[in-house]
Amino acid sequence: MAEVGGRLAKQDIYERDKRHVWHAFAPHSEQNPWVVDAADGVYVTDLEGRRYLDAMSGLWCVNAGYGHERLARAAYEQMRRMPYYPLSAAHTPAALLADRLCQWLGGDYRIFFNNSGSEANETAFKLARQYHAQTGQPGRYKVISRYRAYHGSTLGALAATGQQQRKYLYEPLAPGFLHIPAPDLYRRPDGMDPLAYGRSCAEQLEQVIVWEGPETVAAFILEPIITGGGVIVPPPNYLDEVAAVCRRYGVLLIVDEVICGFGRTGKNFAFQHNAVQPDIVTMAKGITSAYVPLSATAVRQDLYDAFKDPADPYGYFRQVNTFGGHPVSCAVALENLALMEELELVPRAARMGDVLAGELDRLYRHPNVGDVRVRGLLAGVELVQDRDTKAPLAADPVKRVIAACKARGLIVGRNGDTVAGFNNVITLAPPLIVQEPELAFIAQTLDEALEEVL
């Protein structure tokens, strides 16, 4: 854009943005917007020519990093060959990608493609309900999720979201969604063994299923690690335990890998840290490293079989999205996965996660740092008023820490304005190509910002 408009057009860009662009999830402001204009590797450059290390990969999504020529070329070549055809028919990039995704998933799945994580989850809910209807249990419609989780912005995905601050202005949302508390190891009962705590959290799920009546519950959805709600890493046995509860009551397990997937936590998908094969896996963001929009809902092959040759002539899955599984997006996703495999970015994320954890250790010298959680290249720094009470630090100083990072050329995130009283976690999710000196810079800058503000 800067090249198109030239530097003289800068003010013009600001004015047009201020007049016409409605920014996502941001307060309305009369100040000049922060316009990002170029990106390369792990860095973004704004219209003023300032360069920042993007330790959030955009919105937790540019997993392979910015500026890969070959991803641009994959899009260009697919556009020339066949820019579009809907997936009510078939096309080559979708067939190849679905097969590749099954390899990444380590299981036999049937893939439904969409454009966004929200749609992937909506699709999962619809498929879960229809699956039960087609297998003789039409009363199973409820979906259980956890408080503090985010599952998307559309009315169903928002209903599954457990962050009231995002929801209350848009209610009523889709009915039939229930919430249970998410495990919070940092605030578990004093002295409780983590595994016992994991079991007790799974028992809460079991109780709710029993009280609601298992014959009314379609699915349980969770992120393996709650990301946007504060990088909440559960006890190591939690996923295994809740999966066992779901199995016991015929409740489908939907794992939302929209952020955790594609190497973020040091595995292809974060559920692979456990011995669990989910019924449904939803994914987006890192599937194309965000170069183009794409999402997918992977459904276990034997569930798909229930949709074959239904007695009801309308009993097949009656959903189509014009752009879902767009050939250009599928071609870019294929190239992105090939790139990630060649650069070995997934095992690299696990290794660099250890480096990041070591670097972030220095933050504990600040009395307001309560807990630092790292899994692969996903991290959360929880800020508290004091370590004894663990009372969350107020939103305002947390925002000032983030601003102090930005002033030093570092973009970090925050679980902001979503969970009342718990907007106190600084989040990190750098591109998986990040180098050790850059991880040192992230920790050093956070250290300085905490020193300055707190």
Ligand code: PLP
């Ligand atoms: N699920 C999770 C865990 C997410 O973090 C997000 C978005 O951040 C979504 C779903 C929704 O994805 P999208 O913004 O692509 O609709």
